[in-house]
Amino acid sequence: MIRSLIIGTGSHVPPRVLKNQDLEKMVDTSDEWIIARTGIKERRIADGETTNDIAAKAAKNALKAAGVSPKEIDLIVAGTVTPDMLFPSTACFVQSHIGASRGIAAFDVSAACSGFLYALDAADKYIRSGASKKALVIGVDLFSKIVDWKDRNTCVLFGDGAGAVVLSAEKGKRGILSTHIHADGHYWKTLYTPLSLCSSPLHDKTPERSYMKMQGNELFKVAVRTMGEACQEALDHNGLRAEDISLLIPHQANMRIIKATAERLGLPEEKVYINLDRYGNTSAGSIPLALDEAVKKDMIKKGDIILFVAFGGGLTWASAIVRW
Numbered sequence: 581m582i583r584s585l586i587i588g589t590g591s592h593v594p595p596r597v598l599k600n601q602d603l604e605k606m607v608d609t610s611d612e613w614i615i616a617r618t619g620i621k622e623r624r625i626a627d628g629e630t631t632n633d634i635a636a637k638a639a640k641n642a643l644k645a646a647g648v649s650p651k652e653i654d655l656i657v658a659g660t661v662t663p664d665m666l667f668p669s670t671a672c673f674v675q676s677h678i679g680a681s682r683g684i685a686a687f688d689v690s691a692a693c694s695g696f697l698y699a700l701d702a703a704d705k706y707i708r709s710g711a712s713k714k715a716l717v718i719g720v721d722l723f724s725k726i727v728d729w730k731d732r733n734t735c736v737l738f739g740d741g742a743g744a745v746v747l748s749a750e751k752g753k754r755g756i757l758s759t760h761i762h763a764d765g766h767y768w769k770t771l772y773t774p775l776s777l778c779s780s781p782l783h784d785k786t787p788e789r790s791y792m793k794m795q796g797n798e799l800f801k802v803a804v805r806t807m808g809e810a811c812q813e814a815l816d817h818n819g820l821r822a823e824d825i826s827l828l829i830p831h832q833a834n835m836r837i838i839k840a841t842a843e844r845l846g847l848p849e850e851k852v853y854i855n856l857d858r859y860g861n862t863s864a865g866s867i868p869l870a871l872d873e874a875v876k877k878d879m880i881k882k883g884d885i886i887l888f889v890a891f892g893g894g895l896t897w898a899s900a901i902v903r904w
């Protein structure tokens with residue numbers, strides 16, 4: 581059976597750090613409040629680097645780790661909701677930035693914070709079907725571009741970053757065992773960003789700058805429920821129990837959501853990867869960035885069962901289980 585094996589991981593975050601103390605000077609908030617309610621201490625903010633730059637750097641790092649030339653890649657899928665342009669896609673820009681072959685498939689997936697797992701799901705299906713042999717999957721978001729930096733309800737939560745993986749079609753028991761993706765558009769108002777475009781030959785309107793909008797409380801409840809259900813679905817599908825999981829890599833949105841998910845599964849703290857304190861919520865970047873750190877720290881061994889779970893705007897939620 582052909583499976584998608586993750587043969588390399590990479591990530592990139594902008595160097596500029598924005599601490600909670602910096603936010604205290606911008607809005608009516610405090611370091612204590614942010615840590616107690618979210619677990620976040622600092623985040624990275626792009627200062628000059630674009631979504632395409634950051635995605636391409638993460639992609640290059642993943643290719644280097646995999647020992648794969650950009651010319652071997654036949655598919656690029658990028659999860660992002662903060663592209664530099666409406667089109668071309670971020671995936672197309674990455675193709676050109678890394679020097680991948682002309683004529684391969686490259687496209688973006690819009691699923692907000694579930695974007696990486698949605699992209700992974702798509703790429704995995706191309707590999708299993710035989711349509712791709714080596715795929716590059718990227719999760720990248722620069723929420724600093726869409727956050728209202730005067731709104732304390734949202735600006736304390738997000739940061740910029742990207743991660744990427746190289747998938748290779750391999751026979752055997754290792755690789756991606758399952759992916760599940762879900763959506764419920766009825767909840768769209770809990771998290772969204774309107775488009776600031778209203779060009780028309782019929783109206784003469786100046787577009788207003790639009791920012792991300794969020795109903796934090798409502799989202800919190802749905803996140804706890806869907807993350808728990810998504811984990812259980814992934815385990816049941818593979819006939820696994822929570823004890824079989826070596827590491828849970830959840831979307832890094834809020835420490836309380838992560839803890840509730842882990843508690844529901846009965847997973848001890850040491851089996852849950854957390855870097856939210858240093859990066860905040862990097863949306864589609866969050867899971868591949870955390871994965872890359874866990875790999876670099878030698879926290880993942882061959883044969884380990886890794887569970888990924890995310891939720892985000894849409895609403896969307898998703899899971900993946902990998903035998904490393």
Ligand SMILES: CC(C)(COP(=O)(O)OP(=O)(O)OC[C@H]1O[C@@H](n2cnc3c(N)ncnc32)[C@H](O)[C@@H]1OP(=O)(O)O)[C@@H](O)C(=O)NCCC(=O)NCCS
Pocket residue numbers: 608609610613614617618693732733734736737771794796797799800803833834861891892893
């Ligand atoms: C946003 C979130 C941290 C708020 O935590 P909460 O415990 O739900 O807090 P509440 O929204 O009930 O707000 C409590 C109070 O803190 C205030 N508050 C909100 N943000 C604040 C901030 N940055 N600093 C200080 N006070 C703040 C609120 O105004 C409210 O004040 P009030 O009681 O006087 O009205 C939490 O709801 C959350 O994480 N939700 C999910 C968000 C998310 O994950 N988004 C991304 C999805 S991928």
